[in-house]
Amino acid sequence: MSFIELKNINKKYKGNEKNSVTDFNLNIEEKEFIAFVGPSGCGKSTTLRMIAGFEDITSGDLVIGGQRMNETAPAERGISMVFQNYALYPHMTVEKNISYGLKNMKVPAEEIKKKVDWAVDILGLTEYRYCKPKNLSGGQRQRVALGRAIVKNQKLFLMDEPLSNLDAKLRVSMRNEISQLHRKLGSTTIYVTHDQVEAMTMADRIVIMKDGVIQQVGKPMELYEHPDNKFVAGFIGSPQMNFYDVRVDGNCIIFTDGSRQKLSDSVIDKLKGYDSVIMGIRGEDLKFDEQNLGLFADSLHKAAINNTEIMGNENNLYFEFGGITSVARVSKYEVSQIGDQVDFVFMPHKMHFFDKNTEKTIVSAQ
Ligand SMILES: Nc1ncnc2c1ncn2[C@@H]1O[C@H](COP(=O)(O)OP(=O)(O)OP(=O)(O)O)[C@@H](O)[C@H]1O
Ligand SMILES: [Mg+2]
Numbered sequence: 001m002s003f004i005e006l007k008n009i010n011k012k013y014k015g016n017e018k019n020s021v022t023d024f025n026l027n028i029e030e031k032e033f034i035a036f037v038g039p040s041g042c043g044k045s046t047t048l049r050m051i052a053g054f055e056d057i058t059s060g061d062l063v064i065g066g067q068r069m070n071e072t073a074p075a076e077r078g079i080s081m082v083f084q085n086y087a088l089y090p091h092m093t094v095e096k097n098i099s100y101g102l103k104n105m106k107v108p109a110e111e112i113k114k115k116v117d118w119a120v121d122i123l124g125l126t127e128y129r130y131c132k133p134k135n136l137s138g139g140q141r142q143r144v145a146l147g148r149a150i151v152k153n154q155k156l157f158l159m160d161e162p163l164s165n166l167d168a169k170l171r172v173s174m175r176n177e178i179s180q181l182h183r184k185l186g187s188t189t190i191y192v193t194h195d196q197v198e199a200m201t202m203a204d205r206i207v208i209m210k211d212g213v214i215q216q217v218g219k220p221m222e223l224y225e226h227p228d229n230k231f232v233a234g235f236i237g238s239p240q241m242n243f244y245d246v247r248v249d250g251n252c253i254i255f256t257d258g259s260r261q262k263l264s265d266s267v268i269d270k271l272k273g274y275d276s277v278i279m280g281i282r283g284e285d286l287k288f289d290e291q292n293l294g295l296f297a298d299s300l301h302k303a304a305i306n307n308t309e310i311m312g313n314e315n316n317l318y319f320e321f322g323g324i325t326s327v328a329r330v331s332k333y334e335v336s337q338i339g340d341q342v343d344f345v346f347m348p349h350k351m352h353f354f355d356k357n358t359e360k361t362i363v364s365a366q
Contacts, residue, residue, distance in 0.1 A: 001066055002027035003188055004051070004156070009060035011046050011212075020046045021212045024060070033182050033189045035203035037196055038235070043212040044192040045084055048158050051190065052081050064156065080152040084160040084192070086145035088133040094120065095129045098147040105152070112151075119147040122177055138165040143174070150181060157182075157189045163198065175202060196236050200224070208232055230359040233280050233352060239329065241280045241352070244322040248274050256323035261299045264348060270363045271353060277362060278354040283316065283329035285350035285365075288342055296345040303328075305340045 009024040021043040028034055036044040049055035051062060053074035062069045069077055088097050098119055102112045120126050123143040133141055142165045149157065162178070163171045179202050182189050193199055199206045200220045208215045208223065208231075216228040220236075227233035233241050246253040248271050252260045261279075263271070271277060287293070293300065303319035303326070317328045317336050328344065336342055349366040 003030040003032075003065060004028040005061070005063040006047075006051070007061040007063070009047070009050065009062065010058045011043070011050060011055065012058045019058075019212050021050070024212075024214060026207060026214070026217065028188060028190070030188055031186045033179075033191065033202060033204045035199035035206045036190065036192045036209060037194065037199040037206055038209035038215075040194060042209040044194075044209060045160050046212075047209075048081075048160055048190060048192050051077075051156075052079055052158050053077055077156070078154050079156045079158055080149040080154040081158040082145050082149045082160060082162045084164070086142065088141055088144055088148075090133050093130045093132055094125055094136070094144050094147075097133070097144050098151055101148060101152055115151040115153075116147075119151050122181070123147050139167060139170055142166060146174075146178075150185075153185065153187070155187055157185075157187045158192075159189065160192045161194070162191075163193075171198075178202065197238070200236065206236075208235060226361075226364045227352070228361055230278060230280065230354045230361075233354070233361075237282055239283050239316055239327045241282050242286075242322075242324065242326045243354075244279045244281075244324060245276065245356075246279045246322070247276045253277070253279055255321070257321070259301055259322060261301075261346060261351075262348075263351075267348075267351070267353070267363055274355070274362070276356055278356055278359070280352040280354060281346055281350055283327045285347040286326070286328035286344050287347060288328070288330060288334055288336070288344045292345055292347070293343055296348060299345060299348075300343050301345065303342050303344055305336045305338055305342065308336065308338060310335070 006024050006026045009021060010019055011021040012019045024047060036047060038044055046055060050057050057070050064077060095116055099112050099116050120129050123146060125143055128136060128140060146162050163174050166174060175198060191202060203220060205217060205219055206223055207217050210231055216223055216232045223232055223236050244255055246255055251268050252262055254260050301321060303321055305317050305319050307318035309316040313332055315330050315332060315335055317330060318325055352365055353363040355362055
């Protein structure tokens with residue numbers, strides 16, 4: 001038995017024509033860190049709020065610790081939650097806001113003080129301890145909301161975009177803090193984000209959603225290397241995977257600009273019966289170095305670089321190829337300039353192929 005079981009969960013809001021969540025099935029083990037990720041409006045918050053008990057479940061079963069919880073009041077589900085639209089008590093200081101829930105739970109004063117000391121310290125709020133929310137920035141307020149939830153030390157921790165109001169630097173350090181906190185406290189965590197980097201870096205497993213439907217559940221690298229469909233392939237990874245409309249011709253694919261790419265026998269075998277498919281390949285699997293150009297010389301391509309993004313540790317190169325603006329990710333030692341004419345190859349075993357109609361994966365990278 002899993003710690004949390006979501007069985008055929010559906011949600012239809014009153015007045016809406018369509019379901020906001022459809023046939024959601026997921027088992028979560030104790031101590032797991034699960035991320036729900038997907039574009040705006042895909043049903044992440046709705047699912048989380050159904051688990052917390054702030055939203056009715058239209059149909060299906062929610063089981064926590066072996067007990068059906070559909071009708072259990074939020075306070076009795078053993079959950080701490082950080083909301084997407086958190087509300088702090090405006091008349092209370094940071095300290096009071098953080099400790100309020102503990103007081104209600106009748107935690108002894110000494111223990112409350114210890115917990116608040118710890119929370120304000122790790123959240124970088126020590127100097128704001130006696131400030132009221134109106135004197136705090138958005139990011140500081142968000143940290144107070146986080147503090148309020150972490151001091152409760154519940155078995156299940158639900159977070160809805162808890163870092164969305166923080167600046168980039170703070171977001172990275174808080175990401176790290178939350179991961180460490182999770183390891184320390186061992187509380188099962190469900191973390192909602194639209195940011196695939198947060199999901200990739202923090203989660204044990206990622207649940208990726210679109211239009212209320214789970215697209216894939218898996219470990220970060222499983223999703224990255226073996227996406228089940230084009231949506232997952234495009235959502236995970238930055239810059240986005242290059243997608244080409246190609247025709248299958250013998251042992252080659254032909255791009256819309258006429259370029260040809262040779263395929264291995266095993267891939268050709270799997271593409272049998274398809275006239276045209278979508279080929280997807282990540283930016284880092286386009287190679288410009290002598291060694292790879294030599295190895296895969298039977299499918300050498302040409303690129304005229306028309307834009308570059310210099311990131312310091314690595315660079316993105318943009319160029320027109322195969323009917324789209326393609327992007328390649330290269331190391332800082334391989335800088336190309338705008339206007340450069342260069343040769344490149346696709347790493348043959350890193351190509352993904354998707355059905356054009358269903359967008360499901362036919363062959364994923366090896
Ligand atoms: N209270 C509500 N009443 C009616 N429809 C709602 C309500 N809350 C959400 N919805 C609808 O349900 C769908 C899912 O919304 P939800 O808030 O769960 O998305 P989300 O994935 O959390 O998006 P975001 O990343 O923007 O927070 C949306 O189409 C939204 O319009
Ligand atoms: Mg949301």
